[in-house]
Amino acid sequence: xxxxxxxxxxxxxxxxxxxxxxxxxxxxxxxxxxxxxxxxxxxxxxxxxxxxxxxxxxxxxxxxxxxxxxxxxxxxxxxxxxxxxxxxxxxxxxxxxxxxxxxxxxxxxxxxx
Amino acid sequence: xxxxxxxxxxxxxxxxxxxxxxxxxxxxxxxxxxxxxxxxxxxxxxxxxxxxxxxxxxxxxxxxxxxxxxxxxxxxxxxxxxxxxxxxxxxxxxxxxxxxxxxxxxxxxxxxx
Numbered sequence: 001x002x003x004x005x006x007x008x009x010x011x012x013x014x015x016x017x018x019x020x021x022x023x024x025x026x027x028x029x030x031x032x033x034x035x036x037x038x039x040x041x042x043x044x045x046x047x048x049x050x051x052x053x054x055x056x057x058x059x060x061x062x063x064x065x066x067x068x069x070x071x072x073x074x075x076x077x078x079x080x081x082x083x084x085x086x087x088x089x090x091x092x093x094x095x096x097x098x099x100x101x102x103x104x105x106x107x108x109x110x111x112x113x
Numbered sequence: 114x115x116x117x118x119x120x121x122x123x124x125x126x127x128x129x130x131x132x133x134x135x136x137x138x139x140x141x142x143x144x145x146x147x148x149x150x151x152x153x154x155x156x157x158x159x160x161x162x163x164x165x166x167x168x169x170x171x172x173x174x175x176x177x178x179x180x181x182x183x184x185x186x187x188x189x190x191x192x193x194x195x196x197x198x199x200x201x202x203x204x205x206x207x208x209x210x211x212x213x214x215x216x217x218x219x220x221x222x223x224x225x226x
Contacts, residue, residue: 044216049213093156102147107155
């Protein structure tokens with residue numbers, strides 16, 4: 001089946017630093033990748049949609065200068081949380097769509113101290 | 114835009130019993146309906162999906178039914194096992210469009226041994 005990987009699975013960083021999260025589709029090409037944020041016991045909140053080779057489309061209320069997304073190839077997208085603050089602590093999940101189906105990565109737990 | 118409502122929010126069943134989770138959607142143009150299972154600390158896993166040209170789909174102990182007229186679809190899990198305990202999300206989308214999945218709010222299923 002289609003596999004999406006994320007790295008790292010968890011990260012702890014200090015306020016003011018930046019953190020990069022990688023998302024890879026391992027066995028398929030994904031022209032579109034998505035980044036979600038999930039708070040405890042809540043549904044997934046879409047942050048942005050990225051298409052290979054073009055700028056990401058951010059959802060309303062998501063700061064594009066804070067959450068930098070780069071979709072460098074058909075199998076790799078990265079999310080960089082810049083100048084992280086404790087309120088950025090969350091579970092970040094990427095997703096990739098080869099055709100109709102959409103597959104999710106295992107998620108990255110970010111804790112900002 | 115699309116709106117997906119999911120019920121119940123929590124569901125407890127005895128091992129071996131059946132579990133049913135229901136979702137309704139608002140956009141009659143939606144034609145692809147996936148179901149995801151999310152275990153604690155992990156990303157959502159696609160477990161079954163259905164397209165609007167089909168009324169029912171089954172995969173071992175899991176089945177999904179779709180009523181396009183009433184705009185609702187349901188997940189059925191038979192012979193539940195403790196490992197079925199997780200949060201289940203339904204979603205809807207117009208496949209092939211540039212739109213994103215619209216998720217339900219999730220159902221915490223607990224299978225009691």
